[in-house]
Amino acid sequence: LTRSGASLLQTQRNHKDERLSRGGHRVMSVFLGSIMVFGFLNNLLVLVLFCRFKTLRTPVNMLLLNISVSDMLVCVCGTTLSFASSLRSRWLYGRGGCMWYGFANSCFGIVSLISLSVLSYDRYSTLMVCNRRTPNYRRPLLAVGGSWLYSVAWTVPPLLGWSSYGLEGAGTSCSVTWTVRSPASHSYIICLFIFCLGLPVLVMVYCYGRLLYAVKQVGHIRRTAARRREFHILFMVVTTVVCYLLCWMPYGVVAMMATFGRPGLISPVASVIPSILAKSSTVINPVIYILMNKQFYRCFLILFHCKHHLTENGHTSMPSNTTVVQLNRRACDESPIATRPPKAKSCPADEEGNSGADPDKDEPVEPVEPPVLPEIS
Numbered sequence: 001l002t003r004s005g006a007s008l009l010q011t012q013r014n015h016k017d018e019r020l021s022r023g024g025h026r027v028m029s030v031f032l033g034s035i036m037v038f039g040f041l042n043n044l045l046v047l048v049l050f051c052r053f054k055t056l057r058t059p060v061n062m063l064l065l066n067i068s069v070s071d072m073l074v075c076v077c078g079t080t081l082s083f084a085s086s087l088r089s090r091w092l093y094g095r096g097g098c099m100w101y102g103f104a105n106s107c108f109g110i111v112s113l114i115s116l117s118v119l120s121y122d123r124y125s126t127l128m129v130c131n132r133r134t135p136n137y138r139r140p141l142l143a144v145g146g147s148w149l150y151s152v153a154w155t156v157p158p159l160l161g162w163s164s165y166g167l168e169g170a171g172t173s174c175s176v177t178w179t180v181r182s183p184a185s186h187s188y189i190i191c192l193f194i195f196c197l198g199l200p201v202l203v204m205v206y207c208y209g210r211l212l213y214a215v216k217q218v219g220h221i222r223r224t225a226a227r228r229r230e231f232h233i234l235f236m237v238v239t240t241v242v243c244y245l246l247c248w249m250p251y252g253v254v255a256m257m258a259t260f261g262r263p264g265l266i267s268p269v270a271s272v273i274p275s276i277l278a279k280s281s282t283v284i285n286p287v288i289y290i291l292m293n294k295q296f297y298r299c300f301l302i303l304f305h306c307k308h309h310l311t312e313n314g315h316t317s318m319p320s321n322t323t324v325v326q327l328n329r330r331a332c333d334e335s336p337i338a339t340r341p342p343k344a345k346s347c348p349a350d351e352e353g354n355s356g357a358d359p360d361k362d363e364p365v366e367p368v369e370p371p372v373l374p375e376i377s
Helices: 002-016 022-052 061-088 094-128 138-155 183-219 225-260 272-279 281-291 294-303 322-334
Strands: 165-168 173-176
Touching (some): 022 061, 022 272, 022 281, 061 094, 061 138, 061 173, 061 272, 061 281, 094 138, 094 165, 094 173, 094 281, 173 183, 183 225, 225 272, 225 281, 272 281, 281 294
Antiparallel strands (some): 165 173
């Protein structure tokens, strides 16, 4: 604690030389206030939809719920403190508040990032892997618990002496002390960058890249519904990856430059914009993963009485998923398992429980027709 306190005092002295003007702090408080309000409301909407509609309470959607919970906690436990401090143009909560802010923001942010990467792998494996898995909550719950344990494992060390938390940017928020020149601090920052930023990016790019390539191959076979599905998934994939990189990569690059560049290379004021971009992910995540998903969007319309086509028990009817069926069939045909007799293996049913087919109507199938797979929107 003594080392952390000394680091905080030293950082406060450094910020005396370069501060935002009062007008600059007002502008910053406007951005932070907007992120706080819209981030809280967007993620609260997600929680309300989960509570209101039983059809959304599926195993894979537990990851979406986990992302929304972590993003909401960032808005409540972190952004509120930096917003209030920006209004007063200085940090208001002392050394203990700074350590809590740095720990909480880092922990909740990493939970969200890890959940996004796990979600990308889940979507990839659901479409590309052919096996006999049955729908259950065990794997998603393990993924949710694992994301929190993983995050805590990487955010507790600064509280114990491996690096530290201190003021950053314009002196109204806290994070890992990027500018401390010591082997312990450098080693922690390198590990944090690799395992909590670089690795999730690689997982997302790989999974979505493979998925997009497979969808494009299916698009050459079917030119109608499959073609429309191809462009829809293409748009979602590009939006997801670009927004992820836009929100977090600038912050990571600036942090690495401040750590390993010459002293004073990144001024406190120059680091404000990447920090705000990273916080804005709490607003963007629900838009991408919830409002761009047809299932959630329809429940959203029903919640606000914009759409009344609702079946019993809160379930909405879903369209067929022609592209997804063809994609999974193609993956199964190209796998070594496909060389066995046709009845030995079949593609899994929807792990989300949302096949999109009418459960009360028997559809004609071929001898080895795989069941309809989940809608990826």
